[in-house]
Amino acid sequence: VKFATKMDEAVSNVSTDVLEFAHQKSQAMSKLDKSRAGRIDPRAVAICAAINANDDMYTTSSCAGRCYLWKGEGIKATELFSRGRISHEKIVPNYFLGEYSTEEEEEFRMAPLNESTNVYNGELWLRFEPFILHARCRTLEVARDLASAARTAFKTVGLQTSHRSSWMVAISGDESLEMPLRGPNGKPILTSTHVQWLTALINIRHDRNWAKIDRFCKAVYNLKTHIDYTFPRYELIGDVAILRRGEPRPSDDALAKIIGGKKKNHGVRIVVQHDDEQEAQLSDQADRSRRQNFIQLCGPPRNPLMTTHIESGVAYIIDLNRVFFTPRLALERARLCRCVSRGDRVLVLFAGCGPESLAICARTEADSIISVDANPVAIQCLHRGQQALAKTKPQAALKLTIIQDDVLHFLSSCQDSFDRIIAPRPKHPSLDGDRCPSLDKNHDDTDAFGGPGGYRFLEAILPRLSKSGECHWYDFAADHELTQNCPRSCAFIQAACDRASVTARITYVGRAGPPVAKRQLRICIDFVLLSSS
Numbered sequence: 001v002k003f004a005t006k007m008d009e010a011v012s013n014v015s016t017d018v019l020e021f022a023h024q025k026s027q028a029m030s031k032l033d034k035s036r037a038g039r040i041d042p043r044a045v046a047i048c049a050a051i052n053a054n055d056d057m058y059t060t061s062s063c064a065g066r067c068y069l070w071k072g073e074g075i076k077a078t079e080l081f082s083r084g085r086i087s088h089e090k091i092v093p094n095y096f097l098g099e100y101s102t103e104e105e106e107e108f109r110m111a112p113l114n115e116s117t118n119v120y121n122g123e124l125w126l127r128f129e130p131f132i133l134h135a136r137c138r139t140l141e142v143a144r145d146l147a148s149a150a151r152t153a154f155k156t157v158g159l160q161t162s163h164r165s166s167w168m169v170a171i172s173g174d175e176s177l178e179m180p181l182r183g184p185n186g187k188p189i190l191t192s193t194h195v196q197w198l199t200a201l202i203n204i205r206h207d208r209n210w211a212k213i214d215r216f217c218k219a220v221y222n223l224k225t226h227i228d229y230t231f232p233r234y235e236l237i238g239d240v241a242i243l244r245r246g247e248p249r250p251s252d253d254a255l256a257k258i259i260g261g262k263k264k265n266h267g268v269r270i271v272v273q274h275d276d277e278q279e280a281q282l283s284d285q286a287d288r289s290r291r292q293n294f295i296q297l298c299g300p301p302r303n304p305l306m307t308t309h310i311e312s313g314v315a316y317i318i319d320l321n322r323v324f325f326t327p328r329l330a331l332e333r334a335r336l337c338r339c340v341s342r343g344d345r346v347l348v349l350f351a352g353c354g355p356e357s358l359a360i361c362a363r364t365e366a367d368s369i370i371s372v373d374a375n376p377v378a379i380q381c382l383h384r385g386q387q388a389l390a391k392t393k394p395q396a397a398l399k400l401t402i403i404q405d406d407v408l409h410f411l412s413s414c415q416d417s418f419d420r421i422i423a424p425r426p427k428h429p430s431l432d433g434d435r436c437p438s439l440d441k442n443h444d445d446t447d448a449f450g451g452p453g454g455y456r457f458l459e460a461i462l463p464r465l466s467k468s469g470e471c472h473w474y475d476f477a478a479d480h481e482l483t484q485n486c487p488r489s490c491a492f493i494q495a496a497c498d499r500a501s502v503t504a505r506i507t508y509v510g511r512a513g514p515p516v517a518k519r520q521l522r523i524c525i526d527f528v529l530l531s532s533s
Contacts, residue, residue: 017138021056030312030314046508051146052331057135060135064209067091067127091202091203096113097111112182128205143169149219150169154212154216158171241270258271271296274295315388316385317353325353325355329513336360341420345368350372350423350424350425354402357400373404421472422472423471458473470528477489506525512524
């Protein structure tokens with residue numbers, strides 16, 4: 001089949017409802033998180049990522065499960081309801097017997113089961129709310145498939161229509177708990193002898209709830225997309241269409257079809273193709289990972305090959321010859337934004353032209369973002385992106401600090417700590433990918449789990465994480481490893497943490513974007529720092 005025929009089929013087979021749903025999904029994913037925490041629950045990251053990775057559905061709200069104390073009428077929508085000591089993780093006996101100095105609600109700071117505490121007037125209740133999630137689906141068939149996947153773990157699954165001709169699936173767990181701790185006179189009904197029992201009641205429900213979420217997540221990954229169309233054989237960045245590697249040079253008629261339909265093809269002005277021969281001649285492997293060479297097939301001459309790419313309302317300025325960027329990581333960037341909590345101090349390493357940095361500035365309530373990269377061209381693009389953001393969101397642009405420096409040098413000289421570190425480490429052409437004994441004689445075999453050199457970065461990152469800080473670590477693995485949650489990459493992180501005398505918990509393992517080579521994937525592993533010596 002000719003290239004032009006494939007391109008016509010790709011465009012004509014995508015119906016209006018598919019494009020409209022894709023626009024709705026993009027709008028929903030770019031909104032600020034209005035929840036109390038300002039981010040998605042860590043335990044819900046994996047299931048939300050699995051649903052949002054499917055073109056036919058996206059999440060609108062979620063909660064991984066929580067326990068808390070409450071007073072009043074018991075209905076959260078009323079003014080007479082108040083709650084405190086909210087916990088999305090397992091609790092300890094001190095939850096009932098100790099004071100919470102960090103509790104925002106004054107009336108919940110004192111110990112709820114301490115008999116000497118008399119600040120509680122009236123009833124005091126303990127509540128456990130299980131997992132709940134709402135997802136919008138493009139068609140009734142998609143909604144049925146998602147509901148069937150949910151019923152493998154949860155009993156309460158509902159289906160409802162929407163005014164936008166899409167379908168909403170509501171899923172909730174059945175591990176609820178509601179019990180009084182103090183009576184109408186404000187005196188404890190239970191005593192300190194019941195604390196261990198109460199703690200076990202909550203923690204058992206957390207375990208069962210999390211196990212059901214894991215089963216649901218596995219079922220969602222097995223769902224297939226219902227969109228029936230041939231994907232275009234080019235990548236569209238701004239107004240530049242980049243033919244995929246290995247694609248034969250299209251005819252002049254096919255090129256005219258790509259550029260000619262401006263509305264149909266989103267304003268394509270230039271079509272280029274990778275110059276594989278010139279890229280193969282580069283002897284400097286480190287520079288090769290930064291540089292891309294293209295042959296311009298049609299369109300007005302442009303050197304350097306600069307373009308402006310708009311993603312969820314955020315503009316990225318990109319020099320395609322010197323900066324790596326792919327729109328196929330848009331979902332991963334949206335996932336990162338939904339992980340950022342209100343007030344977070346964020347560090348973005350290997351920032352490039354700043355897609356992660358600018359997205360976090362524009363779409364989250366982070367307190368500050370520092371972006372570091374050694375590539376001067378990428379830093380220049382990032383500065384221009386910050387200037388573009390300042391025109392529409394001046395306060396958001398002020399949160400961004402841009403630093404041109406080698407990542408290892410910056411980490412060794414920096415004395416600040418960060419709540420969140422994003423490390424999209426570039427793929428080394430010879431040292432990353434398939435796991436093998438260390439190729440660098442200066443490093444032992446434990447380095448092989450992250451690629452020789454990977455340990456150096458992680459060793460420098462760990463001291464910069466604050467207490468309970470989270471790191472989004474990007475690595476490369478074979479496709480068959482993803483089905484097993486990438487055990488060797490996880491073992492590499494655990495080994496690095498052990499050598500740094502810190503304890504970490506891995507919260508998410510998933511694929512990030514398209515394959516980087518045949519049967520090789522870019523993956524992201526999120527881990528949270530629990531303690532340090």
